Amino acid sequence: MSRAATADARLDAVFTALADPTRRRIVARLARGSATVGEIAEPFAISLPAISKHLDVLGRAGLVQREREGRFQRCTLDARALDPAAELIARYRDFWEDALERLARYVEDDP
Amino acid sequence: MSRAATADARLDAVFTALADPTRRRIVARLARGSATVGEIAEPFAISLPAISKHLDVLGRAGLVQREREGRFQRCTLDARALDPAAELIARYRDFWEDALERLARYVEDDP
DNA sequence: ACAACATTTATCCGATCGGTTAAATGTTGT
DNA sequence: ACAACATTTAACCGATCGGATAAATGTTGT
Numbered sequence: 550m551s552r553a554a555t556a557d558a559r560l561d562a563v564f565t566a567l568a569d570p571t572r573r574r575i576v577a578r579l580a581r582g583s584a585t586v587g588e589i590a591e592p593f594a595i596s597l598p599a600i601s602k603h604l605d606v607l608g609r610a611g612l613v614q615r616e617r618e619g620r621f622q623r624c625t626l627d628a629r630a631l632d633p634a635a636e637l638i639a640r641y642r643d644f645w646e647d648a649l650e651r652l653a654r655y656v657e658d659d660p
Numbered sequence: 661m662s663r664a665a666t667a668d669a670r671l672d673a674v675f676t677a678l679a680d681p682t683r684r685r686i687v688a689r690l691a692r693g694s695a696t697v698g699e700i701a702e703p704f705a706i707s708l709p710a711i712s713k714h715l716d717v718l719g720r721a722g723l724v725q726r727e728r729e730g731r732f733q734r735c736t737l738d739a740r741a742l743d744p745a746a747e748l749i750a751r752y753r754d755f756w757e758d759a760l761e762r763l764a765r766y767v768e769d770d771p
Numbered sequence: 772a773c774a775a776c777a778t779t780t781a782t783c784c785g786a787t788c789g790g791t792t793a794a795a796t797g798t799t800g801t
Numbered sequence: 802a803c804a805a806c807a808t809t810t811a812a813c814c815g816a817t818c819g820g821a822t823a824a825a826t827g828t829t830g831t
Contacts, residue, residue: 585807585808586807586808586809587806587807587808597807597808597809598808598809598810600808601808601809601810602809605809619807620806620807620808621807621808622807622808622809
């Protein structure tokens with residue numbers, strides 16, 4: 550597998566993970582500290598298996614790490630997984646600022 | 661509809677749009693300048709209707725604007741649509757840096 | 772008017788998604 | 802050993818996804 554394909558797969562996984570509001574709420578919850586699956590599930594109206602599957606998706610994206618703690622499973626946010634996504638977005642925002650700048654120059658030079 | 665629901669829907673749309681490699685390639689193409697649907701489709705091995713649907717998804721996310729130009733349709737990237745996504749990601753990266761900082765302090769103070 | 776062209780709409784297909792319930796698994800405390 | 806608990810796996814459901822092809826629509830040049 551080439552590096553490009555790998556990076557692509559990572560971006561797929563991260564953006565897919567963030568594309569669901571339930572998963573974004575889980576991320577928000579974990580940003581306030583690690584939690585067990587049950588704790589994460591508590592405020593949601595959906596079943597535990599559904600939460601477990603969401604955690605799988607977040608795990609595949611590298612955003613959540615799970616660690617056994619007795620009969621519990623501690624889930625921790627790993628925000629480093631956001632880096633490739635942040636980089637991609639920053640790139641296009643830069644492009645946009647450059648475009649605006651060019652436009653401004655154009656209007657200035659040739660009014 | 662509440663503002664929160666609206667913001668959520670926007671994030672859904674943008675992250676969903678970016679979750680597909682074909683759509684990311686389209687965005688990359690448009691970052692180098694606006695293009696017609698045919699021009700966008702040219703480097704891809706998939707059908708025109710498929711491209712048209714991808715442009716719909718990008719359009720719903722606000723990332724691509726389409727404007728009739730004779731019998732062509734000019735597509736333009738609007739990177740401002742990335743703002744809410746960039747903000748969300750930045751928030752969690754900040755959290756992460758704060759967490760690392762706290763950890764560093766902790767190790768320092770109590771080695 | 773009409774033929775060629777650019778793009779979309781309609782319809783269909785198999786795969787994946789987000790959810791469910793029921794059963795299985797792993798872990799703990801007594 | 803066993804009962805209670807935390808979580809996952811399995812199997813299923815309807816909806817959506819990404820793709821295809823065929824037909825429709827809108828636009829242009831002659």
